[in-house]
Amino acid sequence: MNLIITREGGNKVKSSEILVVYYSLEGNTELISTMLRDKLNCDLLKIEPQKKERKGTLSKYIWGGKQVFLKEEPELKPYTLNPEDYQFLFIGTPVWAGSYTPPIRTFLKKHAIKEKEIALFCCQKGHSVSTLDSLETLLSKDNNNVLHKGDFYEPNSKYLYDVRKQVETYIRNVITKTTIKNFSY
């Protein structure tokens, strides 16, 4: 695939090779995802289940935990970006019951994600357990190269300045490993 760089006013360079894709129930993973998009000036894809989600109340743990244990694949709302068109994917998920979230499971089933460079990240409130290792194992079966994994503790509860610094460190780690040129922030 050719490297296509589009200039969008001033000196801003937009890479059409990089996509940040994520699911977020309560905004933590969204915060990291939008920071990545803003820093890298790349495309962003939010995936959302068709069915109404449960937020806020304690019942969300039962609702979400059940989906994880049953390995459910909820139907997603339609979107126009095609992740298969990108060479580099950031994939972000909250940790649910020690695992990645069901919408991410659906997303990975739905697309032929093959031979990509990938960086994974998760948001958690205690421990990410083996969330990102499981995702890495799954993606590696299709010859994807998972370059880096990042774990963020409840970013919405932290100072934005600190979260930005953490995101910058995460990006720097990715940059040292990617083969994509013009990957800068």
Ligand SMILES: Cc1cc2nc3c(=O)[nH]c(=O)nc-3n(C[C@H](O)[C@H](O)[C@H](O)COP(=O)(O)O)c2cc1C
């Ligand atoms: C159904 C459910 C299960 C969760 N399970 C875990 C868990 O096993 N470990 C953990 O550290 N956090 C767990 N959490 C907390 C979330 O991972 C954490 O709040 C995360 O930052 C939420 O991301 P979001 O705001 O993008 O949805 C769980 C949250 C929900 C809703």
